[in-house]
Amino acid sequence: MPSRIPTPRRVPLWLVPALWTLGLGLWGLSRQDSLWRDEAATWQVALRSAAGIRAMLAHVDAVHGLYYLLMHGLFDWFGPTTTTLRLPSVLAMAVAAGCVAVIGERLAGRWAGLGGGMALCLLPAVQFYFQEGRPYALVAAGAGVSTLLLVTLLGGRDRWGRWAAYAGTVLVCALLNWFSLLILPAHAATLAWSGAGRRMWARWAAASGAAVAGALPLVLFTSGQSKQVSWIPPLTWHMMIGPAVLLAVGGLGALVDRPGGRRLSIASVGLPLLAVPQLGLAAVSLEKPxxxxxxxxxxxxxxxxxxxxxxxxxxxxxxPRFPAASRWLVPVLLACAVAALLPQSLAKRSPSSRVDDVLAMTADVRRMKEPGTAVVFLPGARRDARLVSPEAFTGLRDIALARSPRASGTLNGVEASPARIRDAMLAQRRILLVTDAPGAARPENGRRERVKAAVLRDYFTVIGDERVRGRRVTLYARK
Known part of the structure; x- marks a missing residue:
């Protein structure tokens, strides 16, 4: 009897986009050792103790509490480096790409799965945030996992364990950023479009309700910290141009899928996932930006x-007409997309891609400081430079600070009253000012910031000024 020759196992399709995304994410991960203000918040909070983080969350940034605790653990294990800071986002987006590939393959075939999974990390916004030390890529990974679980359940593999996993994934995403709960109405639209029965609706409602109930305390608590996002501008028609383009491209993809009838398809999964969060957040922003x-x-x-x-x-x-050439169509189109997006990909990996660079100006601080010099941060949030690079500020007296960030349980500390700041500044012969470069500055209307600017303008003169990557270091001497 002839022996059976084993056939080689095909490489899982999801592995190709996952490795592709991982490779693109590792490319230029350090961004030339730069660190911008949002990542600086992650960095300095992750260096605190777990108790210190919990104390801070009572006052500010509770919406990111789970993420900060995760990064605290990773910094403890692997040390505070830009790789430790950003690698979780890269790995998370690789998971998301794998999920897109699996969903696409199940619903529309291997080429749709491969193309979608490979295309994800080429999208400009994804290239920006999957190299970012913030939680948004982790939420995207959770969205991919929860959507894959929903597709699996709608495909006939209805098990309570999968529903529990679905609820748990949605909950974890909400604890990372509760705007991710907008995925639930998107999934509801998928259920309606695909003609789900009452039993499926009931189980989805139970799982979704459990996730919302688990996230509700965080949602209610963080509503009291809404001042943190008061800087976000009101929604304008101009801001909706980008989402409109995305929806137009997505709508074309849905039409090509021929979404006739009540069935599970790429259109019934992808279009709600794209459109509902975009339109939902826009609707919310009409009330609060x-x-x-x-x-x-x-x-x-x-x-x-x-x-x-x-x-x-x-x-x-x-x-049908070119069977051999059809096998190369997706790789060729992806190669063209990579070439077309190469200038933007390079730009996303440069320090200038962010508003500022917290670390770039520390060399100027070291060069310009002298014994007896005081330092002032304008606004106080620019103290993040000292928090992530304290050695550069050794010997400089932070004269506006009343309570340190750790002692006060805040991100940037508590500053003294305007009158005390004015008196402290007038007692100095030299002041080193750390502020934003004009192109990166937001208007500051607080009394403390106005007092700082007025004292420097009226009683001091500039003897040194450096600007680099969105930050400005100016040395003042008393007139």
Missing amino acids: LFLDRYILFSLLGLALLIGSLLGAAVRAVA
């Missing part, structure tokens, strides 16, 4: 699915 693309980064998984649908349809159109 909150529209930032990073809050709904996870919606781009829907766009990637729909792009995969377009690529899969292109292969099906070409295959």
Whole structure:
């Protein structure tokens, strides 16, 4: 009897986009050892003790509490480096790309899955945030996992364990950033579009309700910290141009999928995942300005699915006449996309891609400081430079600070009253000012900031001034 020759096992499709995303994420990960203000917040909070982080969350940034505790553990284990800071986001987006590939393959074939998974990390917003020491890529990974679980359940594999995993994943995402709860109405639209029965609706409602109930205390508590996002501008028509373009591309992908009838498809999964968070956050922002693309980064998984649908349809159109060439269509189109986006990809990995660089100006601080010099931060939030690079500020007296960030349980400390700041400044012969470069500055209307600026303008003169990557260091001497 002839022996059976074992056939080689095919490489899982999801592995290719996951490794592709990981490779692109590792490319230029350090951004030339730069660190911008949002990442500086993660850095300095992660260096605190767990008790210190919990004390801070009672006053500020509770919405990111779980993420800060996670980064605290990673900094303890692997040390505070830019790799430790950003690698979790890269790994998370690789998971998201793998989920897109699996969903696309199940619903529209291998080329749609491969194309969608590979396209995800080429999207400009994804390239920005999957190298960022913030929680948005982790939320995207959770969105990918929860959507894959929903597709699995709608596909007939209805098990309570999967529903529990679905509820747990949605809850963890909400604890990382509760705007991710916008995925629930997107999934509800998928259930309606695919013709889910009453039993499926009941189980989804139970799982979703459990996730919302678990996140509700955080949502209610952080509503009292809404002053943190008071800087977000009101929604304008101009701000909706980008989302409109995304929705147009996604709509084209949905049409190509031929979403006729009540069935599970790329269109019924991808279009709600793209459109509902975008439109939902826009609707919320009509009442309170909150529209930032990073809050709904996870919606781009829907766009990637729909792009995969377009690529899969292109292969099906070409295959009957050119079967050999059709196999190369997706790789060639992806190569063209990589080439076209290369200038932008390089720009995203440069320090100038962010508003500022907290670390770049520390060399100027070291050079310009002298014994007896005081330091003033304007606004006080620019104290983040000292918090992430304390050695550069050794010997400089922070004369406006009344209570340190750790002692006060705040991000940047508590400053003295305007009158005391004025008196302290007038007692100095030299003051080193750390502030924003003009192009990166926001208008500051607080009394403390106005007093700082007025004292320097009226009683001091500039003897040294350096600007680098969104930050400015100016040395003043008494007139």
